[in-house]
Amino acid sequence: MPIPDIPGVKADRGLAEQFRAEVAHLLGRRNNNFPGAQPVSFARKHLRELMEHDYYLCEKTDGIRCLLYFTxxxxxxxxxxxxxxNDYYFVPNLHFPRHDDPSYQTFHTGTIVDGELVYDQEPGGLKLRFLVFDCLAIDGKSQTEKPLDKRLGYFRTLVMKPWEELFVRRHPEERQFLPFELVFKEMSFPYALSWMFDVKLPDLKHGNDGLIFTCKETPYIFGTDEKILKWKPAHENTIDFRLRLGDFPPLVANGNTGGGGGGGGPDFDAKPNFDLMVFHNKGDYRAFAPLHVTDDDWEVLKSVAQQLDGRIVECYKDAAGRWRFKRDDRGRPHFRDDKHEANHVSTVDKVLESIDDAVSKEDLTRSEQRIRDAFKRRQAERERRAKEEEAMRRMREEKRKRESVGGGGEAGGVAYNNGEPADKRLKPEPS
Known part of the structure; x- marks a missing residue:
């Protein structure tokens, strides 16, 4: 499945800086860097993490990660x-109606959602969609301090449902004019692993390269979040390096090779050495390992007919322990031109740990019953505590009524948050 380009018009430097400052202020941040959370690679220790804390499970979409800013x-x-x-792209012809306007004319501002742009394969061709998996702010109020289930609940109630009412139920014919459709990314129980591998993933309409486990109990973290776990099959566990070309071999001075002989100069048809560079600090890249390039790989690299030196390329470690470039759907190197920098050395260390201490699909499915049992125990304990708290509340209320003079006033109602609890919206447990 092809990776989509970002639609819209890129904002110039001055306008982008203005928006970066607006977003930082909205989120209560002191810097204007890209605020999106980044996952860590899944290692064996994280199996225990899934047994000790509540997580959501979803498929890892192979698309373009973006934030969507409403202003x-x-x-x-x-x-x-x-x-x-952290570049900004103006996307026209979008409308996100507010939940409290029956006319659907008013709209959200000061809102940021997190998601993935992806092509879905439909009978009529490819359809561009934006899959939302988190929410940072709604109508000028940061949501980042809330736990994930509350963030998703607010998004569903205040943003997603009005959009669906307008464009799915009332005026579905208008969706054809939208630059992309909005979709809420399905979240499942963390133990629904066999169902995910056997049912969900084979039925996807878009590319997939793993699973994501996100803790439902924690706030939104800017940058690397140790509570967002990225699991990939061994062949998909990759690192983004900066590619550095070494010297080309010299021409052989016999008149019959490379660029036609003559000797002395470089043979630009011959295969050079390739170094993979790791990002340490701003302007500080250090050699990590050579890129293993076969003769066939070299022909592919030449066929790209683009600059290679300095590009960020996604690489994997093969069975022989050599680093190879990952190929895209066309068999070409998967260059990460969507990124300014290669993976930081701290990320590289975590991916290497994940590779060396790899958790297989079979390891995950073997653990699902233990993850489920632990999840159910925590759920039962929460329900028990909630019943105790409700009983205590009623006892206090009855006591207040008895002690009040003249009968007192009516008991106050239980306060509910906006948006149903996210657990109520999870996919049914697999049978």
Whole structure:
């Protein structure tokens, strides 16, 4: 499945800086860097983590990670996609109605959602969709301090449901004019692993390269989040390096090789050495390992007919322990032109730990019953505590009524948050 390009018009430097400052202020941050959370690679120790804390499970979509920023220009709503490079792309013809306006004319501003742009394969061709998996702010209020289930609950109630009511139920014919459709990414129980591998993944309409486990109990973290776990099959466990070309071999001075002989100069048809560089600090890249390039690989690299030196390329470690470039759907190197920098050395260390201490699909499915049992125990304990607290509340209320003079007033109602608990919206447990 092809990876989509980001639609829209890229904002110039000055305008982008203005938006970066707005977003930082909205989120209560002191810097203007890309605020998106980043996962860590799944290692064996994380099996215990899934047994001790509540997580959501979803498939890892192979698309373009973006934030979607809702703001306004005077009376008009405007929307920008924000990529990993922290560049802003104006996307016209989007409308996100508010939940409290029956006319569906008013719109959200000061809102940021996190998601993935992806092509879905439909009978009529490819359909561009934005899969939302988190929410950072709604209508000028940061949601990042709330746990994930509350963030998703607010998003579903305040943003997703009004959009679905307008564009899915009332005016579905209008969706064809949208640059992309909004979709809430399905979340499952963390122990629904066999169902995920056997039912969900084979039925996907888009590319997939693993699983994501996200803790439902914790706030949104800017940058690396140790509570977002990225599991990939061994062949998909990759690192993004900066590619550095070494010297080309010299021409052989016999008149019959490479660029036609003559000797002395470099033979640009011959295969050079390739170094994979790791990002340590700003401007500080250090050699990590050679890139293993076969003769066939070299022909593929030449066929790209683009600059290779300095590009960020996704690589995997083969069975012989050699680093190879990952190929895209066309068999070409998967260059990460959506990123300014290669993976930081700290990320590289975590991926290497994940590779050396790899957790297989079979390891996951063997653990699902223990994950389920632990999840159910925590759930039962929460329900027990909730019943005790409710009983205590009622006892206090009855005591207050008895002690009040003249009968007192009516008991106050239980306060509910906006948005149903996210657990109620999870996919049914697999049978």
């Amino acid at each position: 306004n220009d005077g009376p008009n709503e405007i929307h920008y996609l924000i990529d990993r490079k």
